[in-house]
Amino acid sequence: MNEEAALAAFAARLGHDFARPELLRQALTHSSATQGSRLSSNERLEFIGDRVLGLLVAEWLIERFPTEREGDIGKRHSALISAEALAGIAERLQLAPALRMPGSYRQQGFRTWVNILSDALEAVLGAIYLDAGLDAARVVVRREWASLLEGHHKPPLPAKSRLQEWTLGRGLGLPAYRLTSAEGPAHNPVFKVVVAAAGREAEGTGATKRAAEQAAAEAWLAGLQDE
Template identity: 50%
Template sequence: MTPAFADALDHRFQDPGLLARALTHRSHVKGRKGGLESNERLEFVGDRVLGLLIAEWLVERFPEEREGGLGRRLARLVDRDTLAAVARAIGLGAALAIPPSEEAAGVRERDSVLADACEALIGALYLDGGLEAARRFVRRHWAGLLERMAEAPRDPKTALQEWAQARGLPLPAYRTVATEGPSHRPRFTVAVSLGDSAAEAQGTTKREAEKRAAARLLAQLEARR
């Protein structure tokens, strides 16, 4: 663990094993104890803790905003892209325990792996130091992201639909291109088309993949203006 990464945590672990587990990708313990020594269980905890802490912060930061706006802000701040961006900013990928075979496949830099590890890290901080330790980490590394949200983000599918309607175009069409992975951790690839333009994206649910594809297509369309 580099000094920079240790500083990013702002916490001295009473149980170093929790941190070690948070940094252990499931491929590193494949076939051992059913994978229970990986970071998946901590990811489960961290997901809930992050949601709570961000919700708490949003209610404090935006006292006049209604539930819908708060919900859209929350969804953006806890999504995979945000988690992966935070993970990269603190050098989390370099600290992960990953076997050489997976290293060669580029697993260490995958958004999904980084996002899961970031959630696991938050779970470890919570279990070791309580909500305050997790809160310090979240408020430190999400502060810039939250402050840049002058307005609550719109749902990408809604935004794309409104873009099409404003120009008299037919509604966007979504199509599931592929479904991969085990049943407990599927990956969906969805394509969206609007007129002669199209985009694809992946997600752990069809809805997530559709939203990512819509956001990607909308960005392409607006870039042409």
């Protein structure tokens, strides 16, 4: 399938008819594909899409769970906008075949690939917002995130809380987090954090230190399933 066909197929799965298809094309252009070219990457659209998604999910949660406390709403919100949640939706929408990026980048490790997919989906939401406004973005978010939102009858615990419960429940003390690097431009930073617990370490990355800590805890917990 050529690039234009892959783009059209993804747009059809997304269910939004772009008046400005160049926005979708940019949203699906990874920064690695812009080196030495005049192409614009999806980073600026990702910046917008992150805010659009956060607002729309917050609005939806307040409407859907009118009696829940702010803290519990916050836990639901964090789970629904996490990189893992976005990457899962991107996989379901088969976003990857439409991404413009060198083949070598498709061989990245699991955590990097999750971030690439989640960033691209945020960029797509930013493109929809710029193309047709908040109502159009809301339609897509409520359709694609519905199963995740309705799948949690109780607010989910963040990965850091789950890891802490696991270690304290076994008398192993608190997990230790350390920031190992902070890179990238100011508008799109990448933080790397390593968590150490029970004699084992795991690394996570994120757009904030807190997000990187959550990703590290998630990676540590995922390692339990492999043991």
